[in-house]
Amino acid sequence: MIKVLFVCLGNICRSPMAEYVFKDMLKKSGEEENFYVDSAATSTEEIGNSVHYGTRNKLKQMNIECGNHKARRITKQDYEKFDYIIAMEERNIIDIERIVGKDIKGKIYKLLDFSDYPRDIADPWYTGNFDKTYDDIVQGLNGFMKYLNKAN
Numbered sequence: 001m002i003k004v005l006f007v008c009l010g011n012i013c014r015s016p017m018a019e020y021v022f023k024d025m026l027k028k029s030g031e032e033e034n035f036y037v038d039s040a041a042t043s044t045e046e047i048g049n050s051v052h053y054g055t056r057n058k059l060k061q062m063n064i065e066c067g068n069h070k071a072r073r074i075t076k077q078d079y080e081k082f083d084y085i086i087a088m089e090e091r092n093i094i095d096i097e098r099i100v101g102k103d104i105k106g107k108i109y110k111l112l113d114f115s116d117y118p119r120d121i122a123d124p125w126y127t128g129n130f131d132k133t134y135d136d137i138v139q140g141l142n143g144f145m146k147y148l149n150k151a152n
Helices: 014-029 053-061 076-081 090-100 130-151
Strands: 002-008 035-041 084-087 108-110
Touching: 002 014, 002 076, 002 090, 014 035, 014 053, 014 130, 053 130, 076 090, 084 090, 084 130, 090 108
Parallel strands: 002 035, 002 084, 084 108
Antiparallel strands: none
16 A cells, blocks of 8 residues: 655645545546545644635535545654655755654655656645646646556
């Protein structure tokens, strides 16, 4: 089983969007039983809060269910538990390593590093552009799926 953790600042916008879009992709491809997928935050600001309404609305528009997600913070134990820890932006990687320690096993990635155009995914909490965030996440996830298919 491949274990994937998506991480952003608050775990209410980008990382849960990536989590639920990826789960939807896996379900549609018939591969969901081969994966364990979750998401987490680097900060404590939103712990226990639900998915942001902008993310929830975008996922609903795309017919993707996001359930009863509650924001949580990444832990040191997550580093051992997950095979891939995928951040939304460079700042997240810095914060992840501050929490879990140095990435000595090479598990930490930035989502759009799997795409043809590596860059950060802007935080829609600040930009208000959940459509752009969704498009960037889908682009990164498509690249991640290609990467996984080559690796296995």
